[in-house]
Amino acid sequence: MLLIRCPYCEEERPELEFRNAGEAHIARSANMAGESDDDFEKFFFIRSNPKGIIYERWRHIHGCARFFNAVRDTVTDKFVMTYKAGEPKPSKLPGAVK
Amino acid sequence: MTKAAAKTSASSAERRPAQAGRSVSAKNVKVEVLPPAERVSLRAPEASIAALSKALGLTLPKSPKTSASKAGRMALWLGPDEWFLIDEAGKNLLADCAKVSALHSAVGISHRNVAFEVTGPAAAAAINAGCPQDLSLEAFPVGAASRTVLGKCEILLLRTAANAFWVECWRSFSDYVFTFLSEAASDAAA
Numbered sequence: 711m712l713l714i715r716c717p718y719c720e721e722e723r724p725e726l727e728f729r730n731a732g733e734a735h736i737a738r739s740a741n742m743a744g745e746s747d748d749d750f751e752k753f754f755f756i757r758s759n760p761k762g763i764i765y766e767r768w769r770h771i772h773g774c775a776r777f778f779n780a781v782r783d784t785v786t787d788k789f790v791m792t793y794k795a796g797e798p799k800p801s802k803l804p805g806a807v808k
Numbered sequence: 809m810t811k812a813a814a815k816t817s818a819s820s821a822e823r824r825p826a827q828a829g830r831s832v833s834a835k836n837v838k839v840e841v842l843p844p845a846e847r848v849s850l851r852a853p854e855a856s857i858a859a860l861s862k863a864l865g866l867t868l869p870k871s872p873k874t875s876a877s878k879a880g881r882m883a884l885w886l887g888p889d890e891w892f893l894i895d896e897a898g899k900n901l902l903a904d905c906a907k908v909s910a911l912h913s914a915v916g917i918s919h920r921n922v923a924f925e926v927t928g929p930a931a932a933a934a935i936n937a938g939c940p941q942d943l944s945l946e947a948f949p950v951g952a953a954s955r956t957v958l959g960k961c962e963i964l965l966l967r968t969a970a971n972a973f974w975v976e977c978w979r980s981f982s983d984y985v986f987t988f989l990s991e992a993a994s995d996a997a998a
Contacts, residue, residue, distance in 0.1 A: 727940070
């Protein structure tokens with residue numbers, strides 16, 4: 711079982727308490743009605759789906775119930791780090807990352 | 809169950825809590841259903857905590873996985889702005905919260921939950937049959953409280969003593985949780 715660090719509970723908790731909530735740092739347009747179809751498609755449907763480091767939203771649904779962001783490696787499935795929702799994308803990742 | 813049913817008369821309503829009176833004893837574990845209690849789901853920002861603590865008569869805990877308890881009243885930290893309040897004596901928690909003018913949301917959920925008590929030297933082992941958290945005394949000391957999972961449903965877990973846990977679940981899941989804990993108790997005893 712994976713252990714995921716919840717930034718609000720400040721400790722590692724079993725993955726069964728968590729739920730993935732899609733890619734993180736996708737900004738919603740302030741003027742949604744003014745978006746072109748192409749821009750809306752990019753915002754709504756297109757995800758980066760990288761091989762390697764991905765920034766995701768997770769929710770500690772069966773714990774503190776808060777959303778937070780996580781950096782995960784899609785190849786190894788390892789969590790690099792987690793940080794609170796609303797905090798900026800970390801510029802430096804801990805550990806040796808390809 | 810039949811005795812309680814026979815007592816019901818047409819003129820008076822009788823409260824029959826889910827799973828009332830059920831209990832299971834294994835070699836090192838005992839699972840009991842606790843009597844009804846007052847429960848409140850409390851949401852409040854940092855600025856309201858002091859006023860609410862004063863009105864409730866106990867300090868709302870601010871650190872994760874902790875709880876506070878005073879005179880039969882308990883406050884469990886659930887999230888950064890969320891607490892679960894229990895009053896075992898059935899005293900009116902909502903009335904106490906209503907006295908506070910600071911911003912908060914208090915919702916009475918007394919009938920939503922059913923509480924169980926799991927006691928005995930193998931209590932942690934029994935709960936660990938369905939709960940993935942580390943329940944050793946170092947990681948989950950007396951007074952620690954957390955929302956977590958048991959088997960397929962969500963529970964609230966509070967360690968009231970080294971060998972005693974308070975388990976809360978939603979009323980409609982109570983049969984599942986009791987049965988799960990009963991099976992786990994007999995496994996843990998073996």
